[in-house]
Structure formats: C-alpha cells, structure tokens
Amino acid sequence: xxxxxxxxxxxxxxxxxxxxxxxxxxxxxxxxxxxxxxxxxxxxxxxxxxxxxxxxxxxxxxxxxxxxxxxxxxxxxxxxxxxxxxxxxxxxxxxxxxxxxxxxxxxxxxxxxxxxxxxxxxxxxxxxxxxxxxxxxxxxxxxxxxxxxxxxxxxxxxxxxxxxxxxxxxxxxxxxxxxxxxxxxxxxxxxxxxxxxxxxxxxxxxxxxxxxxxxxxxxxxxxxxxxxxxxxxxxxxxxxxxxxxxxxxxxxxxxxxxxxxxxxxxxxxxxxxxxxxxxxxxxxxxxxxxxxxxxxxxxxxxxxxxxxxxxxxxxxxxxxxxxxxxxxxxxxxxxxxxxxxxxxxxxxxxxxxxxxxxxxxxxxxxxxxxxxxxxxxxxxxxxxxxxxxxxxxxxxxxxxxxxxxxxxxxxxxxxxxxxxxxxxxxxxxxxxxxxxxxxxxxxxxxxxxxxxxxxxxxxxxxxxxxxxxxxxxxxxxxxxxxxxxxx
Amino acid sequence: xxxxxxxxxxxxxxxxxxxxxxxxxxxxxxxxxxxxxxxxxxxxxxxxxxxxxxxxxxxxxxxxxxxxxxxxxxxxxxxxxxxxxxxxxxxxxxxxxx
Numbered sequence: 006x007x008x009x010x011x012x013x014x015x016x017x018x019x020x021x022x023x024x025x026x027x028x029x030x031x032x033x034x035x036x037x038x039x040x041x042x043x044x045x046x047x048x049x050x051x052x053x054x055x056x057x058x059x060x061x062x063x064x065x066x067x068x069x070x071x072x073x074x075x076x077x078x079x080x081x082x083x084x085x086x087x088x089x090x091x092x093x094x095x096x097x098x099x100x101x102x103x104x105x106x107x108x109x110x111x112x113x114x115x116x117x118x119x120x121x122x123x124x125x126x127x128x129x130x131x132x133x134x135x136x137x138x139x140x141x142x143x144x145x146x147x148x149x150x151x152x153x154x155x156x157x158x159x160x161x162x163x164x165x166x167x168x169x170x171x172x173x174x175x176x177x178x179x180x181x182x183x184x185x186x187x188x189x190x191x192x193x194x195x196x197x198x199x200x201x202x203x204x205x206x207x208x209x210x211x212x213x214x215x216x217x218x219x220x221x222x223x224x225x226x227x228x229x230x231x232x233x234x235x236x237x238x239x240x241x242x243x244x245x246x247x248x249x250x251x252x253x254x255x256x257x258x259x260x261x262x263x264x265x266x267x268x269x270x271x272x273x274x275x276x277x278x279x280x281x282x283x284x285x286x287x288x289x290x291x292x293x294x295x296x297x298x299x300x301x302x303x304x305x306x307x308x309x310x311x312x313x314x315x316x317x318x319x320x321x322x323x324x325x326x327x328x329x330x331x332x333x334x335x336x337x338x339x340x341x342x343x344x345x346x347x348x349x350x351x352x353x354x355x356x357x358x359x360x361x362x363x364x365x366x367x368x369x370x371x372x373x374x375x376x377x378x379x380x381x382x383x384x385x386x387x388x389x390x391x392x393x394x395x396x397x398x399x400x401x402x403x404x405x406x407x408x409x410x411x412x413x414x415x416x417x418x419x420x421x422x423x424x425x426x427x428x429x430x431x432x433x434x435x436x437x438x439x440x441x442x443x444x445x446x447x448x449x450x451x452x453x454x455x456x457x458x459x460x461x462x463x464x465x466x467x468x469x470x471x472x473x474x475x476x477x478x479x480x481x482x483x484x485x486x487x488x489x490x491x492x
Numbered sequence: 493x494x495x496x497x498x499x500x501x502x503x504x505x506x507x508x509x510x511x512x513x514x515x516x517x518x519x520x521x522x523x524x525x526x527x528x529x530x531x532x533x534x535x536x537x538x539x540x541x542x543x544x545x546x547x548x549x550x551x552x553x554x555x556x557x558x559x560x561x562x563x564x565x566x567x568x569x570x571x572x573x574x575x576x577x578x579x580x581x582x583x584x585x586x587x588x589x590x
Contacts (some may be wrong), residue, residue, distance in 0.1 A: 106566045213545065242552035243545075306509050311529045322506060329507070331579050336572035342585040344507075354508040360508060361521060364499070366507040368522075378529070383542035390543065424524050440546025465547065470493055 007405045009034045010169045016080055017172060021067050021077045028060035028077030032121050035101035036263060037078045039170045047165040049084050049142045050295050051124035066119060071361050076119025081174040082238045083162050084125040085132060085208035088112045094138040095208045097130045099354025100334035109206020111217055111234045118233045118272030126174060132182055132210040134158045139358040144416050147403040148457055153413035156186030157199030159223035163190040166220040168491055173219045174229050179210050180313055183218045184445040188408035188458025194220045195227045198466045199440035200245035203238030211320035212439040213222025223485055224475040228252035256476040270306035271432055277411045283449030283457040284407045293478050301400050303392040308385050309435040310427060315369050315382035322366025332402055342458045346403045390439040397464045403474060406434050408445040408458035442468045446475045447484040493524040
C-alpha cells in the first residue's frame with residue numbers, strides 16, 4: 006500500500022507545492038495501483054502516456070508558480086465524456102471503436118485547471134443501469150466486497166475512487182447514477198443542479214435529466230472539482246448563466262439553525278432496516294451539530310419512479326436514434342440495403358437494457374399513446390417538483406434522507422428482474438425530475454461491512470449548503486475515513 | 493399488457509431487428525414495467541401544465557455567426573465507410589411491406 010495514493014486533493018496540492026513528490030510520481034503511483042487492482046474492472050481505457058506527459062507539464066507549471074487548484078492532480082472520466090483523441094464508448098458495443106475528435110467542456114475546464122486525466126471508467130451502457138452490470142466490458146466489482154456491485158451507472162468511477170485508484174473521478178447522474186454508486190461504494194458523490202455543469206461533449210442519455218458531477222473521498226474534494234467544472238457554456242443552451250460560488254471556501258461556515266427537512270415518504274417499507282438505523286443516527290448527528298430537524302412531506306414521491314420510466318426512455322429513444330451505423334461506430338456487415346443496415350447494426354450493437362428502454366420510449370411517444378403516457382408524465386413531473394418547491398418555501402433549507410434503500414447487492418442478484426433493479430433508484434430519481442442538487446455522504450456500514458450513504462438534497466443552485474452540511478457531518482464522524490478491505 | 497406483436501411493431505419503429513424469442517421475453521418484461529407505470533393514472537392532472545424544463549427556461553439565442561467547425565477528414569476517421577468527403581451506405585430499396 007503506497008501512502009501517496011491515500012491523500013486528499015489539498016494534501017496532494019501541498020505535497021506538489023512543497024516538492025514532497027512530483028505530479029509524475031503521483032500519477033505513476035496511481036497508474037501502478039490501477040494495474041494492481043485490475044480485477045475490479047473499474048477502467049475501460051487508460052491514457053498513461055498522455056497522463057504522464059500532462060503530469061510533466063504540470064510539474065513545470067508548479068515549479069514556475071503557475072499552478073491552479075487541480076494542477077498535477079490525477080482524475081478519471083466516465084467513459085461517456087469526450088476527450089480529444091481518446092476512446093469514448095459509453096461502454097456500448099455500438100460505438101466501442103469511437104475516438105473523439107474534440108474535447109467536452111468539462112475536459113476543457115479540467116485541462117485548463119491542470120488536472121491529469123488518467124483514463125476512462127466503466128459504466129452501464131449509455132448510463133442505463135444501477136449496478137454497472139449492463140456494460141459491454143463486463144461488471145465492476147465493489148472494492149468493499151468483490152462479489153457485490155458498486156452501484157451504477159457510474160460504477161467504474163465510484164469503484165476507482167473508493168479503491169484509491171484515483172483521488173477524483175467525474176460521473177453523470179440521470180436518475181441517481183452518481184449518488185447511488187457513491188452510497189454503495191462508501192464515498193462522496195455530488196450531482197449538481199441541472200444546468201450547473203455543461204453537458205457539451207457528454208454522450209446523452211436523457212437530456213432533461215442528465216447532469217455531470219463528481220466523486221471524491223471527502224466533501225471538500227468534491228467541492229473543489231465542482232468549482233472547476235461548473236459554469237455557463239455557450240455550447241450547452243441548458244447551462245445557466247450564473248456565478249459559480251467558491252464552494253470549497255465556505256465549508257466551515259456554521260450550520261447552526263439550518264432547517265433539515267426529513268421526508269416521511271423516504272422511510273417506507275422495503276428499506277433495509279440497517280440503512281434506516283444508520284440514517285436515523287446521521288439525522289441525530291446533524292441535530293447535535295446545531296441543525297433543526299423538521300418533518301416534511303413530499304406526497305408525490307411514490308409516482309417518481311413511474312414518471313422517470315416514461316420520460317427518461319422517451320428522451321433516450323430520441324437521443325440514441327443517431328447510432329445507426331452510418332457516421333460512426335460499428336456497422337453490421339451483411340446488410341443488403343439501408344433499412345437492414347439500421348436494423349442489424351442497432352440489434353447487434355445495443356445491449357438488452359438499452360433495447361428495453363428504447364422500446365419503452367418509442368412506445369410512449371408513438372401515435373395514440375403520447376398523451377396517455379408522455380404528456381401525462383410531464384404533468385406528474387411538475388407535481389413532483391412542486392412538492393420540493395413547497396417544502397423549501399415553507400419548511401426547510403435542505404433535505405436529508407437515505408440515498409439508496411439497500412447496501413450493495415450481489416453481482417447477478419437482480420439482473421433478471423428489471424423492475425426490481427429500477428427500485429434501487431427510488432430515493433434518487435425525484436431529485437433528477439425536479440432538477441435539484443443532491444449529494445451522498447458515507448454515514449455507516451451494515452453488519453456485512455458494506456457502506457451506507459446519507460443523501461442531502463438542496464434548493465436549486467444551492468450546492469453550497471449541501472457541501473457545508475456534508476463537511477460538518479464528516480468532521481463529526483469517521484465514516485468517510487473507512488477504507489475498503491484492499492491491499 | 494404489451495403483446496409480442498406490439499413488441500415487434502415497436503422494435504421496427506425503433507429500427508431494431510429482434511428474434512421471436514426476444515420478442516417473447518421483452519413482452520413479459522415490458523408488461524411488468526407498464527403495469528407499474530399505470531400507477532400514474534391514479535392522479536388527476538387535468539389542471540396541471542406539462543413541465544418541459546425544470547428552471548422554466550425557454551429559447552436561448554445567439555448571434556448567427558459562422559464559426560470554425562471540426563476538420564472533415566478528422567470526423568470521417570470514425571466512419572465505417574466513406575467515399576471522398578461522404579459517408580457511403582448500401583442501396584436504399586423500396587420496401588413494399590413497410
């Protein structure tokens with residue numbers, strides 16, 4: 006075990022500044038650790054050569070006093086983020102050979118900040134899944150128990166940060182794909198408000214729900230990386246023209262008197278009793294830190310899952326229409342005419358879960374069903390959002406609840422029942438429908454030693470309060486310091 | 493309930509070839525998912541406006557200026573089949589059965 010890979014982002018920055026180690030050294034140490042833990046299957050491609058060249062450049066910048074907050078700090082990207090001349094497959098066979106001709110906005114921003122991109126992480130195909138078992142490159146193992154899933158869809162990013170294969174990783178969250186794997190893998194994951202981070206250059210799943218966010222081993226690390234990747238972007242018209250607060254500089258401000266809403270609908274039957282106990286203990290801890298607990302009601306919570314499984318597949322069926330074997334990606338070989346080319350290419354290229362969602366989406370948008378399903382769901386979506394608006398207007402400054410109803414489950418356990426699998430996201434989906442920021446922070450371990458996450462949900466664009474409360478919680482607990490049982 | 497025939501129809505609309513066994517399988521799975529989705533019918537939403545954007549943003553305009561775009565040859569590197577500056581595809585036939 007090499008100590009150099011167990012440092013926080015600010016410790017890395019200090020180490021680099023004081024010449025305790027160089028960016029090349031720390032990048033090599035992480036690349037070695039990735040190799041050592043290859044069996045986790047967290048990475049699908051590595052860019053070691055480019056990473057070491059970037060690290061060398063970072064070392065020169067640090068020496069000449071031109072360093073930014075992430076200069077020389079290694080980071081991993083979910084495989085649906087475009088980085089020039091690197092593969093980006095979204096872990097799908099249909100574009101497994103795609104090499105990006107340009108950088109996504111988040112990659113441009115990371116490069117400007119001097120971060121060292123080491124590679125691409127495994128994920129559920131096109132971000133559709135909650136266990137990382139839908140990847141064309143095989144499942145990811147949970148560092149806490151290699152028989153278990155790390156959660157999904159950003160399972161590779163979560164496992165990589167949890168196993169200290171990188172100090173930071175980016176993910177995307179459409180229905181919980183950052184928060185749920187963060188919870189199951191025992192790390193911090195932030196999904197910012199819809200519109201906070203540019204989606205330009207991110208392979209789309211459901212565009213009204215997708216948002217880029219980050220994984221780290223502490224709230225502060227996540228706050229630092231979110232500062233870098235946030236901001237308005239001319240190439241994403243849904244990114245908002247708002248100032249980006251310095252999230253990491255207000256972490257210590259008092260949380261005295263903050264009203265924490267506890268939604269009664271999130272403590273339902275079906276939630277693992279051990280998860281419930283941990284969340285209740287976490288709430289008591291927040292109270293002891295000076296926050297005020299307020300019971301709230303989000304009455305449309307029970308409709309969120311069904312709403313999501315109309316809206317997300319509908320958008321996916323449209324977004325994924327572009328993969329037809331004509332302009333990029335793989336093409337079926339034996340097609341005799343154009344229609345057959347489309348049909349065979351898509352049949353061979355997409356995995357079962359992607360096909361399932363494309364079909365749901367196609368159905369709910371088709372003539373005769375549009376009003377009954379899609380339009381109806383858009384109306385219910387407004388009711389889900391209204392619940393949050395009312396709670397924030399009248400009762401609370403943020404919301405605290407479980408991130409996931411259970412801890413990590415066994416690989417293979419839920420693959421044959423899509424609906425059971427979808428229920429993993431029952432507590433994370435409402436946030437996406439309402440476009441809110443949400444964060445998962447470690448708050449316990451169950452009897453099997455598997456991590457439990459506390460979800461904090463904020464007002465639109467109020468990530469600062471989430472970071473502040475999460476940071477205070479971390480300072481008062483030891484959960485984020487627990488390490489998975491790896492060498 | 494989504495029948496096997498409906499599955500074939502949807503798959504065709506989505507331009508995906510599926511086998512008989514797959515159609516059978518998807519029919520069962522999609523039926524169970526739509527059974528859950530029916531839950532939304534419990535709600536009366538007749539006076540609710542559909543929500544298309546969470547922050548209520550409408551059109552975002554920019555100046556209509558020509559900007560440099562990607563190099564064509566760079567972009568074509570990802571194409572399965574090209575002819576000069578064009579993508580090449582098999583013949584487009586009439587499909588009487590369509």
